[in-house]
Amino acid sequence: MLIVHHMRVSQSERIVWLCEELGIDYDLKLYRRDPFFSPQALKDLTEIGTAPVIQDGDLTMSESAACVEYIIHKHGNGRLALPPSHPDYANYLYWFHYANGSLQPGVSRNMSLKSAGIDPSNDTFKRYIARLDQYLRHIDGHLGRGNDWLAGKEFTAADIMTVFTLTTMRTFYSLDLSPYKNILPYLKRAVERPGYKSYREKGEDSDFPLMIDGPAPENFIEKFRSKA
Ligand SMILES: N[C@@H](CCC(=O)N[C@@H](CS)C(=O)NCC(=O)O)C(=O)O
Known part of the structure; x- marks a missing residue:
């Protein structure tokens, strides 16, 4: 059976949500984080030691996008991905890769600069603050053009x-x-999905x-720091 290793409050929520959908x-x-990074039991699963990790027979794999694609195609009959024949295929591909190719690094980079004590007035x-705003406005504008979900009308793995x-x-x-008026209702739609609610019940x-x-x-x- 497919095994999903999920560290609470981490990117591996995507995999639990996907399996529930x-x-x-x-x-x-x-x-659980220990105290901030992966606990030893999770570190022991792969050379990188990050969440998520999935195991399927002899396979052990990390990287959330790879795990998502693997599960969709090996266990989900391709559901929640759009095929090349679909009119929104390019949109699907674009937003699927935008998530970890631009948006997530955009937030992580700023998080790292902030936690290193770099002043936001530093050039x-x-x-990078301006770049993140650009990334968010890009999503907001796309959703505002009548797209309920990132690939268009259908909820997909890009979401x-x-x-x-x-x-x-x-x-x-x-x-x-x-400031991102279309992102907020989009998030509300996402968390109201039964699949998201099941992930929350089981995984957080x-x-x-x-x-x-x-x-x-x-x-x-900051809270963690003030405790340390
Ligand atoms: N690009 C990787 C990033 C994985 C990653 O950095 N996961 C974080 C959780 S959000 C993690 O495991 N952090 C704990 C650690 O680095 O020890 C993915 O998408 O799976």
């Missing part, structure tokens, strides 16, 4: 790849989404906030 059988192994940091960065990730980099503590509102949520890193 697809309604496939899988064995969920849960971990490099300022440039599963993207929502983590716009919600849970905000606990590490306290992003204010108030019930008091962990959804982070779908505009104002910047509490920054976990």
Whole structure:
């Protein structure tokens, strides 16, 4: 059976959400950060030691986009991906890759600069703050052009790849989404899906906030630091 290793409050939420949307059988192994990075049991699974990890027979694989594609094609009959014959195929591909190719690095980079104590008035940091705003406006504008989901009318794995960065990730980099008026209802639509709710029930503590509102949520890193 497919095994999904999920570290709470991390990118591996995508894989649990995907399996719930697809309604496939899988064995969920849960971990907690220790105290901020992966616990040893998760580190031991791969050379990189990050979440997510999936196992299927002899296969052990990390990288969320690869895990998503693997599960869709090996266990989901291609559901939640769009085929080349679909009119929105290019949109699907573009937004699927935009998630971890641009958006997620855009947030992580700013998170790292902030946690290294770099002042936001620093020229490099300022440039990256502006770039992240550009990334977000790009999504916002696309959703505002009548697209309920990133690939168009259909909910797809491109949404599963993207929502983590716009919600849970905000606990590490306290992003204010108030200016992005189309992103906010999009996030509400996403978290109302039964598949998302099942992921939350199985994979997160019930008091962990959804982070779908505009104002910047509490920054976990700062909280962690003040405890240390
Ligand atoms: N590009 C990778 C990134 C994986 C990654 O960095 N995961 C984080 C969780 S959000 C992690 O495992 N951090 C703990 C650590 O680095 O020890 C993916 O998409 O799977």
